[in-house]
Amino acid sequence: MMLLRQFNNRVALSSCNRRVICGKYGRLSKDHVPPQGSITVTKVEQVHLTEVFGLNANPVKGIPSTNGSKFRTICRECNMTALGENDGEIADVCKALTRQINHFFRAANSPTSHVYTPLNAVKYCRAMIGHILAATSVNECRREPCEAPYFTPLQQFVLGDDHALEDTHDIYYWFFPHKHHQSIKIFRMVNEGNECSMSILSFFPLAFLLTEKGKGIYPAGAVKLELSDKSLFVDLSALNIDFSTFPAVELKGNQFLLMAGSMSILSYPIT
Template sequence: MPNYVKFKRDKVDICNICLQKRQLTWDHIPPKGGVEFTEVEQWNIMQHMVEKNTKHIPSQNGVKYRTLCQECNNSLLGAQYDPVINSFAEDVGQYLKSSLIIPEVIRFKTKPVKIVKAVLGHLLAAKGELSFSNQDVAFREYVLDHDMKVPRGYKVFYWVYPFNNIRIMQNFSMMKVKGSESGRHGMFSLLKYLPIAYLVTDLEYYEGLDELTQYCINAPDTEMEIPIRLNDLKNQVWPEVDDYNVLLTGDDIGVFAKPKIRMIKQR
């Protein structure tokens, strides 16, 4: 398995979202302005899952990809969608860190359309190689069109992710384990960082997770209350690593990153 993760292309190249040949900029995941990851150690996620003691790739300012033009990075994601997903992450994170007694379900008011567009936009950015899969073509159109409804046949699910690391996985196939559709394979992309994880799939349901896209029925600026369930916490490698699951993918599908551990010098 190759020991690499591709984070950038030429300084002037095709933008992963608008497909125009322009000066490319660095897109940060998670987006800047929300939960901050500074110095991190990064691995090819498949290599990290199956091998031990592999060499990491350092980064002084988080996980980032040079794959977006300035307009898509700053004017589109940065100005329109990232403030909403960042505010949502901050609100949930602050609640989890509070000393209050936390109920099984809490509700937060947010703009779900803009969160979904942010998730899909950053997943598009998180690819060193330009992709023209049916999924990516649909997601590009949705992110670029302010008023477009969620592409038919795709769902975004979410759950609490109380772990201080980042996991990004793209275009992999996984089997549905439980329920009426048990045994059916679906296509997935995954974005997990403190405090929420997002799972994009072509399946109608997945393991009882809450669906974010069901709230995307109105204009992007419409606020709605969505539930956050704290009574069904998943471990940090769920659902991609499971004794009862089968995962089909290539070698270079994403990134695992965690904050750099600093050694304390002894006097």
């Protein structure tokens, strides 16, 4: 397993590193995952999901970061444009849903467990996917770029191609009522014979899941998001709470997960 300190960017960075979104070579820039503005940035402790998830997982002491979970894997241009110009949509969605969620749990007689907020789905997804791509080890920046059926369409979408995902990926979301943050750039799941590669970024109040097109592995309670959607509808009931931390959930029968520790990061706010 790769040491946690390797993804924590404690290595010397030079001008020959490849940026994981645009694929160009040059100096790297730090990206906050989750993005600033969508959460209250505090001191966090970071661990690999593979270090804390499993039958024999032992408690480990994570690596502290003084102002949120950060990854130095993209260039300043991508950070300021592809992500920065769209991060406001994530912040607006998070703030609008948080207000409604607070109201829902304070009101004892709410007639429905659903809340909703308008959104620009393309801008929201472009920013979320960009942060998923950025959340990885700096070692990935030292590899030669190559075409990848799973990642190339994601890169093209983040860089401005609104139609890049039409034949390759599906997107799902659900209520994520937890304090910790979860980012997994890629993992693969087998569920009763069905196999699917996926990516996820989860932080209050939503989990955001990418899957291979038509493969359909997602937790109970997930809602499919289309890029043409104008609103997000979120169910706040506790009916599917046990599945909200997917993929860190109990596996049963013919189910198993494959993931790389350096691409599977949990961060816990320290107050």
